[in-house]
Amino acid sequence: MPEPEDDSPEKKSRRKLVVIAVVALLAIGAALFYWHSTFTEDTDDAQVDGDLYQVSSRIAGQVIKVYVEDNQEVKAGDLLAEIDPKxxxxxxxxxxxxxxxxxxxxxxxxxxxPITSITSSTSISTTGSDVQSAQAAIAQSQKQVAAAQARVAQAQANAKKSDLDVERYGPLVEKDVISKQQYDAAVAAAAANRASVLEAESTLIAQQEAVRQSQQKLSQARSTALEAVKNGPSQVKAQEARARAADAAVKEAQARVDQAKLNLSYTRILAPTTGIVNKKNVNVGANLSVGQDLMTIIPLSNLWVTANFKETQLEHMHEGQKVEIKVDALGGKKFHGVVKQIGGATGSRLSLFPPENATGNYVKVVQRIPVRIDFTNLDQENSDHKLRPGYSVVPIVSVK
Known part of the structure; x- marks a missing residue:
């Protein structure tokens, strides 16, 4: 015979509690589903985006050192590579x-x-002639000093070049690329150029002494001068124009020096920003051309999410709404963000060949709109720099 069911009050009470618990859980689940479907919008068509900095060569030359590898972290201003600066x-x-x-x-x-001003005067006294002669002597001496300075500079440049030639020829003669006679000729030329530097410096000292003596004579002539000599206006203006042209030539030469300094600084290729090295395409010995891409720097401090929401999800979405972002590659780790911008057109309309729906076979397809989501606490939430551009994410926007 079947045993009679236990209908004790305690048994009935337990069954009632179980029923109540199940109903409560179903109610909570229904409430959560209702809240999620009513007050949030999400999509799995979303990726992390970020700026990409292309590092390229600003000059042509041969690479002598490379300091980084792919996936290496660098800071802004770090030395990435060097071009031969010689x-x-x-x-x-x-x-x-x-x-x-x-x-x-x-x-x-x-x-x-002033020399032209003096020589163009119509009348001068004896003492005026002495002043004119002294000024002419100073001008000539200063001219010779300037010329001597230029020769010293030119001789120093020539000596530097010939020393570099000797340095370059040394390894070549050891490898029999050039003859010993050629190397000896380069050594002799370097010695001759160094001697020319000494000779030019001696001449410069002598000319500077001549200037000093001429200045003493001018001082004596001026002390005894009785009249001032007036200039011929047209001659003075012409000489002033030549002086202005000479000043312009100095500015042009200075600009060339500045450009040469810039080019020399460009031999050191520096990181434009802090980030991760990617797509390194340079090695020691490579001959670079101007504008040649060397590598890409991906900054990890300026990331955002591009999420493609269905047009039916945008009714209550607007800028400034809070977003929870789950990252697939990081085991669903959550980040926080905010809606920054809602795209101005659908992805299909922005494609290279937008669809034409003029035929009678039109089928309505729900379109997607790109939405930019900015991270609000990226420095702390991504302190380990594991979040990278291209990762798939699931953004959940609170639209309540």
């Missing part, structure tokens, strides 16, 4: 020598302005 150093020294020549010419032109 040619650019020589170019700078040549530009500086040309600047010295231009400055010497400008000094000569500026000195000739």
């Amino acid at each position: 040619d650019f150093q020589v170019a700078l020294e040549q530009a500086q020598a040309n600047l010295a020549n231009a400055e010497a010419a400008a000094i000569q032109a500026s000195v000739n302005v």
